[in-house]
Structure formats: structure tokens, C-alpha cells
Amino acid sequence: MGEITEFLTLMIPAMVPFLLAAQGTVLSGRAGVFNVSQEGLMVLGAAVGFLVSFKVGSNVVGMAAAFAIAGVFGLVLAYMTTQLRLDQFVVGLALYFAALGAAGLLYREVIGVTMEPPLIPTLEDKPIPLLSDIPFLGEVLFDHDLVVYLAFAISVAIWWFMYKTRSGLAFRSIGENPKAADSLGINVTWARTWSTVVGSGLVGMAGAYLPMVYTGLYTEGMVAGRGWLVIALAFLGGWRPHLVIAGAAFFAGMEVLALRAQVAGIGIPHQFVLMLPYVATLLVMVFAFRWARQPSFLGRNYDRESRLVG
Amino acid sequence: MSDTLTAPPSAASGPPAGPGQRPRRVVEALWLVVPYIVSVVLAFVVGGLIIAAIGRDPFAAFESVLTTSFNTRFGTIETLHKWVPVLLCAYAFAIPLATGKFNIGAEGQLLVGATGGVALGILWSDLPMVLLLPCVLVAGALSGAVWAGIAAFLMTKFQVNEILSTVVLNFISFQLIDYVASHVWPDRGAGHPATTPVGEGALLPGIGQAPPMHTGVLLTVFLVIVIAVFMRRTSTGFEMRAVGANLRAAQVHGIRTSRLAGAGLVVGGAVAGLAGAIEVAGVHGKMLEGMQSNFLILGIIVGLMARGSMLALPFIAFGIAVLEVGAGSMQRTAQVPVEMVLIIEALILLFLLLSDIARAKIRRH
Structure with a gap:
């Protein structure tokens, strides 16, 4: 029992970067904007979140800064794809490179080369009163840092917006058929713009969480492909926020499993254990692309004056 | 698209x-x-x-970025040595792109290609160069093709998005080469995960002195011509371009589009794998962690900048190689x-x- 409790207690915070970034991806994806700059935005979010926290001394400000800078990148993506109708993948890749470059440049400029790597305080656990006293569940679910609760709250909020409100229904219709949505008086450009800005901001926050949660250190390779796995996660969850939560548990579980197996030393070279999350991703994608749904206008720009729609 | x-x-x-x-x-x-x-x-x-x-000072910075490649023989050779993997990774991106597919996996294909090359280079290290060197290069290309083939298989059989599968395979390849460099043929003295050196016969001969230019550069020039002819003068090349230009029109005309897209990925992987083998045989003489540098990103940048023109790739790749070689000296001289x-x-x-x-x-x- 103790073993399972410990595993789940580690898994919940490991879900946070996946949750925040994947829900951000799903948000803009349901409006038809397929962002592929996640890896870069997470690296930039991690760098900016770390540097601002280090300079200001507040993780909250750091996280807000990461949200803001990634949101600006999202705005560029939205403008270039909705107004100028440039290819979404190409603009996304260009922004990925720009974000990677900006992250490296900022860290080098602010910190430079140091003997001792700078540290920021890690996020404190804030157990929820009463709920955290429940045996097992309390320990697993209600004894974490505030960002954990926030990530789950955002997931639920996005699900509520999309599936329980009238404007959410209109919003989802854009990703399925923007021409039909447009003819009903839904503002396609505005919906795509705000969802891409907010979605990218969430991806930046996901990156900022990484240096704040475990070590308080920023390292260059700390995002380690999570930005790409997040896209796989969005497909796996069929671009639906509630299924993405389950998918995030799977990805986080794999990550924790690989780390624990490495520590325990189970006789397999650790390289093969560290491959596990990626191999598992490849395997689940076979199922994801067979059976999971995706918005039919995902990744395609909408031109009101074009007849080629649908 | x-x-x-x-x-x-x-x-x-x-x-x-x-x-x-x-x-x-x-x-x-x-x-x-x-x-x-x-x-x-x-x-x-x-x-x-x-x-x-x-x-x-931006002027000092740009001066060293733009002139380092041409000021010294060393800079020129370094630029040409960078040009090879950047250009080959650009082909690895641009060839599948001609059929409308995004290969973000040149990094993994390069590393697995290097693994294939280094394996033969170590196992058959006694063979003479005329036999060993071609084997190493072919093994590199084949290994890269197999690695990209996994993504091509998943794409054609299960409709798995090739962007995701190729990227995920990169991360698997990092662990794979780490395993090869620390368990199979480890060089314990290197202080960094690296394999033991390949045999003499596996090394690309150099041209000139101090420093020599490896003949992989000439091989790459030859490959540029082969690819240009393939894309412009063969029916498969034409079909690939037709698929990229208009998928539905190509289908209507009876082109087997999904097979062709898969083939494009495999060919791209082979080119990236060859880049890995050339890096082993021409530059490092062994395989080491981090040898993929940032070639993936540079290859994608070059491939996107060329905008579908296979003829433009070598020139753009050269420009990017100049910038990359200049970057290091910019950091030293202009901070x-x-x-x-x-x-x-x-x-x-x-x-x-x-x-x-x-x-x-x-x-x-």
C-alpha cells in the first residue's frame, strides 16, 4: 500500500506540466489552430519563470511572466495564421526556434557563467484543510503545491467552458467547420486569437513549473521533449479536456515509473528504462490515431473569401 | 499545406x-x-x-559572424565540415516535405546512422579501406532509413502523425547511443559517453594539410547532383512533387500517395543516417554523445527557407554554416x-x- 501511495503522490505533481501544456494545446486546437511550438515555449517558460523568480524572489511573479512571454509568442502565431494565413506548422516551427534562442540568450545574459548554479526556492506544499486528513486520498490528492490544484482547476474550467456553456459550443464549432461558424455570426478570428494566446500562455506556465517543483535549478535540457509529448497527449485525449486528464496521468505515471526503476536498479541498463515513456508514447499513438477523434479543421487556416471549405 | x-x-x-x-x-x-x-x-x-x-556592439558582432569562415583556412574547412551535416539534415527534412510530410527526426536518424557506421567500423576494423569505408557509409544510410522506417510504417499502417513519431524516436535514440557508448563499446578514458575509435580503414581520407578537409564534402557534392536529378528527372521524383503540390489531383491520377509519402520519409532517414556515418568517418573517428549538435534545427530551418527548391538547399545550407561557424567567434570577440x-x-x-x-x-x- 505504501508503495502505491508514494507512486501516486509523486505522479500528481508530475502530471502538472503535461496538464497545463496539453490543455493549452487543446484550447487553441479546438478553434483550429495547431500549435507546434510547445517544446520551445516550455523551454522559454522555464527560463523566464526561473529568471524572474530568481530576480524578484517570487515564484508567482515568475509564473505570471512565463505565461505572459509565451502568450506574446501565441499572439504572433495567431496573427500570422489568422490574419496573414501563413502555414501553421511553419510559423509554429519558426517560433519554436526563436523561443529556444531567446531562452538561451536570456539565461546567459542574466546569469552568465557561474561556479555555483543559482537556486530558486521550490514551491511549498499547501495541504487543503480537512480534505488532506482523509486517509490515502488526502495524502495522494490534497497535499501538494498550489500549482497542482490550479492545473486541475484550469482543466475542469476549460472542460466546463467547452461542454457546458453555449459560447463553448460555438467555440468548438470553429474547429469543426469555420465557414458554418462564421455564417452563424461567430467571430472566428477573435476566437482563434484569444485561445491561441491563452493556450500558449498555459504552455509557458507548464515550462515554468519544472524548475520550481523539484530542484529549484534551471538546466538546459530540463524540458526533455515534454513539449512534443504534450501534442501526442492532445491527440490521445481526442482533443477533449476531460480525457486529457486521464492521458496526463498515463504520461506522468510513465515518467515516475522510469525514474523509480532507475533508482531501484532493476538490473536493466537505465537507458532502456528511460526510453520507456517514449516507447509507450509511440505505442499509444497507434491507438490514438486509430480511434480518437480530432477537430476536422485542425491546423487549417480559414479564409472567408475562399470557396474551398469543408 | x-x-x-x-x-x-x-x-x-x-x-x-x-x-x-x-x-x-x-x-x-x-x-x-x-x-x-x-x-x-x-x-x-x-x-x-x-x-x-x-x-x-552589433557591428563587431556581425563582422565576426560573417567573416570567420573566410579569414582563415581553418575557418573555411570548419564551415565546409558543418555544411555537410546541415545540408544532409536539410534534405532529410525537405525530401519528405516534397510529399507534404514533416520529418522532425533527422537528429535520431543521424544518431542511429552513426551507430550503424560505428558498429561496422569497430567490428570489422581490420578490413582495408576500400572495403570498410563503403560498408560504414552504407550501414549508416541503412540504419537511418530503418529508424525513419518505423515512423513511415506507423504513418502508412496506423495513420500515426509523422511529426510526433519522428520526434519521439529522437528521444529514444538519445538513450540508445548512450547505451552503446557506455555498455557496448565504451571508451572509459573519454570522461564523456563515447565509443572506442573505429579502425583506420573506416576513416574518410583528408585533402590538404593543417587542417585537412575530409572527402565527405566531395561525397556530399555528388549527392546534391544525384538528388537534384532524382527529383527533377525521374518519374518517382515527379510523383513525389505531384503529391506535395496537390494531394487529391495526384490520387485521381493514380499515384499511390501514402506509399510514396512513406518512401519519402525512408529516403530522408537514409540521408540523415549517411550524415551520421560521415560525422563518424570524417570528423570524430568514433561516436560520442552530443554529436548531433543542433543539426536537426538547422536542417529544418534550411529546408523551410528553400521553400521546396532542392536546388536552393546547398546554397542556403552554406549560408547557415557560415553563420554557425561565426557564432562561436562572435561570442569570443563581441561577447x-x-x-x-x-x-x-x-x-x-x-x-x-x-x-x-x-x-x-x-x-x-
Whole structure:
């Protein structure tokens, strides 16, 4: 029992970067904007979140800064794809490179080369009163840092917006058929713009969480492909926020499993254990692309004056 | 998929050029070349403003970025040695892109290609060069093709998005080469995960002295011609371009599009794998962790900048190699971090995309 409790207690915070970034991806994806700059935005979010926290001394400000800078990148993506109708993948890749470059440049400029790597305080656990006293569940679910609760709250909020409100229904219709949505008086450009800005901001926050949660250190390779796995996660969850939560548990579980197996030393070279999350991703994608749904206008720009729609 | 990616905005779309149409051809050529010049200039202006904003001298920085490759023999050789993997990774991206598929896995294909090459280079290290060197290069290309083949298989059989599968395979390959370099043929004295050196016969011969240029450069020039002929003069090359230009039209005309897209990925993987083998045989003489450098990103940048023109790739790749070699010396002489060059490259790409819009607007008037 103790073993399972410990595993789940580690898994919940490991879900946070996946949750925040994947829900951000799903948000803009349901409006038809397929962002592929996640890896870069997470690296930039991690760098900016770390540097601002280090300079200001507040993780909250750091996280807000990461949200803001990634949101600006999202705005560029939205403008270039909705107004100028440039290819979404190409603009996304260009922004990925720009974000990677900006992250490296900022860290080098602010910190430079140091003997001792700078540290920021890690996020404190804030157990929820009463709920955290429940045996097992309390320990697993209600004894974490505030960002954990926030990530789950955002997931639920996005699900509520999309599936329980009238404007959410209109919003989802854009990703399925923007021409039909447009003819009903839904503002396609505005919906795509705000969802891409907010979605990218969430991806930046996901990156900022990484240096704040475990070590308080920023390292260059700390995002380690999570930005790409997040896209796989969005497909796996069929671009639906509630299924993405389950998918995030799977990805986080794999990550924790690989780390624990490495520590325990189970006789397999650790390289093969560290491959596990990626191999598992490849395997689940076979199922994801067979059976999971995706918005039919995902990744395609909408031109009101074009007849080629649908 | 927009046309600007897969089909170059080429002069060929106009009427056949007779003697009287020379001015028209010149004008069309200008429409092709001018956006590149404007984009590069604008990117350097914006980059210069950023450098000035962090309190460094942009002119000193750009001087060392642009001249390092040409000032010394060492710089020129280094540029050519960088040109090879950057260009091959650009092909690995651009060939699948011709069929409308995004290969973001050149990194993994390069590393697995290097693994294949280094395996033969170590196992058969006693063979003479005439036998061993071709084996090493072919093994590299085949290993890269197999690695990309996994993504191609998942794409054609299970509709798995190739962007995701190729990226995920990169991360698997990092662990794979770490395992090979620390368990199979480890060099314990290296202080860094690396394999033992390959046999003498596996090394590409050098040309000239201090420092020699490896013959992989010549091999790459040969490959440039082969690929250009393949894409322009063979029916498979034509079909690939047709699929990229208009998927539905190609299907209607009976082209087996999904098989072709899979083949494009495999060929791209083979080219990246060859790059890995050339890095082993020409530069490192062994396999080591981190040898993939940032070739994946540079290859994608070059592939996107070429906008579907296989002929433009070698020239753009050379320009990027110049910037990359200059980046290190910029950091030393002007104290501007190397990442500045990546930002400038991303800006060139963005301005190039914007130039399409500007061109369409100007031509309409």
C-alpha cells in the first residue's frame, strides 16, 4: 500500500506540466489552430519563470511572466495564421526556434557563467484543510503545491467552458467547420486569437513549473521533449479536456515509473528504462490515431473569401 | 499545406521562355532572389537592435559572424565540415516535405546512422579501406532509413502523425547511443559517453594539410547532383512533387500517395543516417554523445527557407554554416551569446514567410 501511495503522490505533481501544456494545446486546437511550438515555449517558460523568480524572489511573479512571454509568442502565431494565413506548422516551427534562442540568450545574459548554479526556492506544499486528513486520498490528492490544484482547476474550467456553456459550443464549432461558424455570426478570428494566446500562455506556465517543483535549478535540457509529448497527449485525449486528464496521468505515471526503476536498479541498463515513456508514447499513438477523434479543421487556416471549405 | 512550402514560386509556371522573353525571366528571377536578400537584411537589423539593447556592439558582432569562415583556412574547412551535416539534415527534412510530410527526426536518424557506421567500423576494423569505408557509409544510410522506417510504417499502417513519431524516436535514440557508448563499446578514458575509435580503414581520407578537409564534402557534392536529378528527372521524383503540390489531383491520377509519402520519409532517414556515418568517418573517428549538435534545427530551418527548391538547399545550407561557424567567434570577440544566431535565423525564416504576403500585395497593384 505504501508503495502505491508514494507512486501516486509523486505522479500528481508530475502530471502538472503535461496538464497545463496539453490543455493549452487543446484550447487553441479546438478553434483550429495547431500549435507546434510547445517544446520551445516550455523551454522559454522555464527560463523566464526561473529568471524572474530568481530576480524578484517570487515564484508567482515568475509564473505570471512565463505565461505572459509565451502568450506574446501565441499572439504572433495567431496573427500570422489568422490574419496573414501563413502555414501553421511553419510559423509554429519558426517560433519554436526563436523561443529556444531567446531562452538561451536570456539565461546567459542574466546569469552568465557561474561556479555555483543559482537556486530558486521550490514551491511549498499547501495541504487543503480537512480534505488532506482523509486517509490515502488526502495524502495522494490534497497535499501538494498550489500549482497542482490550479492545473486541475484550469482543466475542469476549460472542460466546463467547452461542454457546458453555449459560447463553448460555438467555440468548438470553429474547429469543426469555420465557414458554418462564421455564417452563424461567430467571430472566428477573435476566437482563434484569444485561445491561441491563452493556450500558449498555459504552455509557458507548464515550462515554468519544472524548475520550481523539484530542484529549484534551471538546466538546459530540463524540458526533455515534454513539449512534443504534450501534442501526442492532445491527440490521445481526442482533443477533449476531460480525457486529457486521464492521458496526463498515463504520461506522468510513465515518467515516475522510469525514474523509480532507475533508482531501484532493476538490473536493466537505465537507458532502456528511460526510453520507456517514449516507447509507450509511440505505442499509444497507434491507438490514438486509430480511434480518437480530432477537430476536422485542425491546423487549417480559414479564409472567408475562399470557396474551398469543408 | 500551403503551396509556398512544397512548390517553389518558380519562373517555370510562366510561358516557355523564347529569346524575346529574357526581360521577363530576369524579372521572375528577381522576384525569387529579392525576398531572400530583404529578409536577411531585416533579420540582421532586428538582431542588431537586440544586440545593441543588451549593450554590445552589433557591428563587431556581425563582422565576426560573417567573416570567420573566410579569414582563415581553418575557418573555411570548419564551415565546409558543418555544411555537410546541415545540408544532409536539410534534405532529410525537405525530401519528405516534397510529399507534404514533416520529418522532425533527422537528429535520431543521424544518431542511429552513426551507430550503424560505428558498429561496422569497430567490428570489422581490420578490413582495408576500400572495403570498410563503403560498408560504414552504407550501414549508416541503412540504419537511418530503418529508424525513419518505423515512423513511415506507423504513418502508412496506423495513420500515426509523422511529426510526433519522428520526434519521439529522437528521444529514444538519445538513450540508445548512450547505451552503446557506455555498455557496448565504451571508451572509459573519454570522461564523456563515447565509443572506442573505429579502425583506420573506416576513416574518410583528408585533402590538404593543417587542417585537412575530409572527402565527405566531395561525397556530399555528388549527392546534391544525384538528388537534384532524382527529383527533377525521374518519374518517382515527379510523383513525389505531384503529391506535395496537390494531394487529391495526384490520387485521381493514380499515384499511390501514402506509399510514396512513406518512401519519402525512408529516403530522408537514409540521408540523415549517411550524415551520421560521415560525422563518424570524417570528423570524430568514433561516436560520442552530443554529436548531433543542433543539426536537426538547422536542417529544418534550411529546408523551410528553400521553400521546396532542392536546388536552393546547398546554397542556403552554406549560408547557415557560415553563420554557425561565426557564432562561436562572435561570442569570443563581441561577447554576444551564440544563441543570438539562432534568433537571427528564426527571424530570417519569419521575414521570408512574410515576404510572400508582401509580394502578393505588390504584384496585385
